[in-house]
Amino acid sequence: MTDNEQALLRTRRLSKQYGKDESLVRAVDEVDLAVGRGEAVAIMGPSGCGKSTLLHLLGGLDRPSDGELWLNGRRIDQLSERALAGLRRREVGFVFQAFHLMDELTARENVEIPALLDGRTPRQARRRALELLEQVGLTDRGDHLPAALSGGQRQRVAIARALVNEPLVLLADEPTGNLDSAATLEVLRLFGHLHAAGLTLVIVTHDERVGATADRLISMRDGALIDETRLTGGTRGSLTALFAKEG
Amino acid sequence: MQQEVVLALLAKEPSQGSRLRARLNDALGPLGEAMNAGQIYVTLGRLEKAGLITLDDPGGAADRDRKVYSLTAMGQERVSEWLTEVSWPKPDLAEFHLKLIAAAAAGLADPVSIVDAQRRELLRQLRDVQRAAMDELEGSDAALLLEGIALRLQADLRWLQACEASWITRKRAR
Numbered sequence: 001m002t003d004n005e006q007a008l009l010r011t012r013r014l015s016k017q018y019g020k021d022e023s024l025v026r027a028v029d030e031v032d033l034a035v036g037r038g039e040a041v042a043i044m045g046p047s048g049c050g051k052s053t054l055l056h057l058l059g060g061l062d063r064p065s066d067g068e069l070w071l072n073g074r075r076i077d078q079l080s081e082r083a084l085a086g087l088r089r090r091e092v093g094f095v096f097q098a099f100h101l102m103d104e105l106t107a108r109e110n111v112e113i114p115a116l117l118d119g120r121t122p123r124q125a126r127r128r129a130l131e132l133l134e135q136v137g138l139t140d141r142g143d144h145l146p147a148a149l150s151g152g153q154r155q156r157v158a159i160a161r162a163l164v165n166e167p168l169v170l171l172a173d174e175p176t177g178n179l180d181s182a183a184t185l186e187v188l189r190l191f192g193h194l195h196a197a198g199l200t201l202v203i204v205t206h207d208e209r210v211g212a213t214a215d216r217l218i219s220m221r222d223g224a225l226i227d228e229t230r231l232t233g234g235t236r237g238s239l240t241a242l243f244a245k246e247g
Numbered sequence: 248m249q250q251e252v253v254l255a256l257l258a259k260e261p262s263q264g265s266r267l268r269a270r271l272n273d274a275l276g277p278l279g280e281a282m283n284a285g286q287i288y289v290t291l292g293r294l295e296k297a298g299l300i301t302l303d304d305p306g307g308a309a310d311r312d313r314k315v316y317s318l319t320a321m322g323q324e325r326v327s328e329w330l331t332e333v334s335w336p337k338p339d340l341a342e343f344h345l346k347l348i349a350a351a352a353a354g355l356a357d358p359v360s361i362v363d364a365q366r367r368e369l370l371r372q373l374r375d376v377q378r379a380a381m382d383e384l385e386g387s388d389a390a391l392l393l394e395g396i397a398l399r400l401q402a403d404l405r406w407l408q409a410c411e412a413s414w415i416t417r418k419r420a421r
Contacts, residue, residue: 181394182385182386185380185381185385185390186385188377188381189381192381207401208370208373208400208401208404208405209373209377209397209398209401211370212370212371212373212374212377213374213377213378213381217370227363229366229367229370231370231371231374
């Protein structure tokens with residue numbers, strides 16, 4: 001368990017409910033979660049288990065009904081709309097299943113937008129966007145429209161955009177849900193590099209092959225966290241065992 | 248190593264054992280590391296005894312790495328047969344299934360914890376496979392094999408989820 005004091009992201013009995021009385025839905029039900037600085041955490045569970053809602057709460061896209069949420073030592077569940085908007089722009093980066101790129105803007109312009117919205121000069125925004133496109137391996141695609149990019153490339157642009165204002169944490173909601181196996185590996189490789197460089201990641205997924213690449217895999221059911229598996233350490237040893245089985 | 252695999256590799260051209268091993272390594276990637284260097288010679292020896300391959304120069308090179316093997320007519324035939332076979336390795340789910348039932352019946356262990364432990368083990372295996380896949384070049388032979396292994400592990404993990412749900416329900420009903 002991550003030491004709560006050192007956690008970058010921490011919740012205490014975080015809850016989100018919809019409706020009331022008989023039609024009350026506990027989408028997120030008293031969740032206690034701590035994500036350490038530089039940790040990669042995957043949240044898995046069947047559809048409707050509340051994992052996306054939880055992610056939205058963590059990133060300030062939605063407000064909890066109850067409980068506490070702390071980011072980088074600051075309580076954020078009761079921020080004003082204005083402060084919350086600032087937090088979404090600067091402190092958290094979001095990546096979605098459907099990429100959500102602007103179709104009429106080039107890859108580079110898509111990456112620049114959040115920086116411009118945050119008050120950077122066009123020159124600063126451009127420099128930062130070019131840096132990030134290089135980091136995600138798309139230097140030569142900056143002037144392409146999203147329609148001219150593959151799914152994996154679009155998601156990498158979306159990841160660059162999410163990182164443009166240097167967020168404390170990257171939150172990804174089914175980031176490989178629209179991708180084939182090769183493109184999924186593309187995105188996982190990128191997450192691997194970012195994680196190695198110290199980025200904190202929270203990934204919601206229904207794909208075990210994605211979840212297995214995290215440091216910690218948390219299972220969610222009916223709005224609650226029910227289990228966690230630590231996946232750090234270990235070696236390639238099991239590949240040998242697998243081969244013996246295959247043979 | 249299945250004998251037919253080595254036999255089929257020889258169908259391209261007569262070859263030295265070391266060359267066959269290199270081709271196997273290319274196709275298997277990190278999984279090839281599990282292969283013992285001498286294994287291929289054991290297999291080649293058996294195939295020779297069975298009359299499926301022959302040494303091109305029986306009295307020649309003493310060094311096993313330099314001997315060149317080729318298919319006999321019988322070997323050719325066996326390769327053709329093998330290519331059309333549809334046998335498929337079966338994962339042994341029945342054993343695990345019966346383990347849960349026996350554990351529950353005897354009250355020896357909680358089936359749910361057995362499933363949990365198994366799930367963790369498979370997740371770690373899947374992690375290793377995914378790491379290996381991420382290290383492979385896109386489109387390599389080994390990447391394709393690793394994808395298959397990852398998909399199988401994923402299927403097993405999903406079945407374990409069904410096992411867990413079922414045994415939790417049974418426990419509550421008791």
